[in-house]
Amino acid sequence: MPRKTDIDLLTYPKNPRRLSDNAMDELSSVGMLHPILDAVAQDPELRLDIRDGYFNVYYGGGSLLRLQKSRQGWMARFDEKYFRKMPHQVNLPSATIASETDTRCWVKVFPALIKVMDGFWAAKPNVERRHCQEIAQANSGRFGTPPGDYLILDIEYQWAHRRFDLIAVRKNPRMADPEGWSVPKLVFVEVKSKPAACKGSAGLYVHAQDYASIVGAGGGCRLNEIRGEYESVIRQKENLELIDRRLGFERFSVATPEFLLIFVDLNPDADSQIAKEMEKVRAFAQQLPSVSIHKMFLTKTDLVMTKNNRKTL
DNA sequence: GGGGCGAGTATGGCGGTACT
DNA sequence: AGTACCGCCATACTCGCCCC
CATH class of the missing domain: 3.40.1350 (Trna Endonuclease; Chain: A, domain 1)
Incomplete structure (x- = not known):
């Protein structure tokens, strides 16, 4: 991969940070991802940011959840590296999100995952x-x-x-x-x-x-x-x-x-x-x-x- | 068999720490 | 103070799979 000094700034292909119409629909009040937006709305310590075709929920400057569409459907990912200092105390819900119920399972474990992240940073501050x-x-x-x-x-x-x-x-x-x-x-x-x-x-x-x-x-x-x-x-x-x-x-x-x-x-x-x-x-x-x-x-x-x-x- | 997609992985940038 | 290394992030690349 090129270093930044090798990149032609005139032709560099930037994929804009933007969600698909489907993602916007799923996050809307009638969509199956809406519980995530609700959780973010209720907790000022969480923020949702738009990436190129996917989005992250951030907590404390780290990624609490990343949501991306794949062939199977929406995939949720928690960075398992956070478990390294604090071996699995949380049963992660299914990575594939096929219904609002699946989304609610993830939102339900947010507090536990936040504890895992806090535990990680207690050892390694960011x-x-x-x-x-x-x-x-x-x-x-x-x-x-x-x-x-x-x-x-x-x-x-x-x-x-x-x-x-x-x-x-x-x-x-x-x-x-x-x-x-x-x-x-x-x-x-x-x-x-x-x-x-x-x-x-x-x-x-x-x-x-x-x-x-x-x-x-x-x-x-x-x-x-x-x-x-x-x-x-x-x-x-x-x-x-x-x-x-x-x-x-x-x-x-x-x-x-x-x-x-x-x-x-x-x-x-x-x-x-x-x-x-x-x-x-x-x-x-x-x-x-x-x-x-x-x-x-x-x-x-x-x-x-x-x-x-x-x-x- | 080739084009497109995507899951997995590598890479680079940056912050942070630990060691010299 | 310099540096070497690690962790985390975004993103670029690789390669296998699917479909035509």
């Missing part, structure tokens, strides 16, 4: 992934207007082997739309909780380069595809009531998407290594006036993303 999902939860558009200026659309977005922790929109108030959610700006987000993750092959500078390469790919036409991909994700999530339709999303702003570095309980200025890395990012941003790079400081106890805690680089 601080940053957990922060990502907590940020997504704190800046959700599921239960009405988001508390801050951002709404998280998705987690772990990958494009041409480049990966970002979160995809968000930032509200864009105008005269005709004082609330600002109808034509928001697309945002690529990278979350950092530890100094060591700020440098090196997945550090701040490399992520800034990845962002710039995507935004500029094909003279901006690849970016238009990504906007289209997320317009579709928003529409599907509105239909699944995972994004509140009353926010009135219409389309994305044509403005260049923002790249946002979020530091959780981390002060980059207090760490000379991070400060050095930030300086590289700043220099990179200055030579590319079209890009828009910002940083934001959050704490574990206040993960609401606002303009006030954001600073231009």
Whole structure:
């Protein structure tokens, strides 16, 4: 498989994150997968995210359940690796889902599977992934207007082997739309909780380069595809009531998407290594006036993303 | 026999830790 | 501090099966 540096960004074939009409029907109130959506709706710690022809339910930054259509029908999968530290205490329901009853069997074991995942992470913490999902939860558009200026659309977005922790929109108030959610700006987000993750092959500078390469790919036409991909994700999530339709999303702003570095309980200025890395990012941003790079400081106890805690680089 | 599909598996990216 | 390795994620690839 090619490394990201070998990929032709002009021709890279991106399969958009989108569910089939059949999947949307099965998740609807009359479909056999609907109990999953119900469970997600009732538990703010769970989120459902749309992938390319399948979807995941995430808990604590890990995949609680993955649902994919196969020839036999819908297949549910729990990552058995989580049992490694905590040998099988849960009898998994049948992988094949053929009825609403089958789906209910899976939903019934969610609490037990969550205990297994918690047990796994007690031995092996996943601080940053957990922060990502907590940020997504704190800046959700599921239960009405988001508390801050951002709404998280998705987690772990990958494009041409480049990966970002979160995809968000930032509200864009105008005269005709004082609330600002109808034509928001697309945002690529990278979350950092530890100094060591700020440098090196997945550090701040490399992520800034990845962002710039995507935004500029094909003279901006690849970016238009990504906007289209997320317009579709928003529409599907509105239909699944995972994004509140009353926010009135219409389309994305044509403005260049923002790249946002979020530091959780981390002060980059207090760490000379991070400060050095930030300086590289700043220099990179200055030579590319079209890009828009910002940083934001959050704490574990206040993960609401606002303009006030954001600073231009 | 070849095209399409899909289950299983490999690979790469990234975070995290443990060891030097 | 550097690095080597592991775990988890998304996704790309492989190869066998089914159907024409």
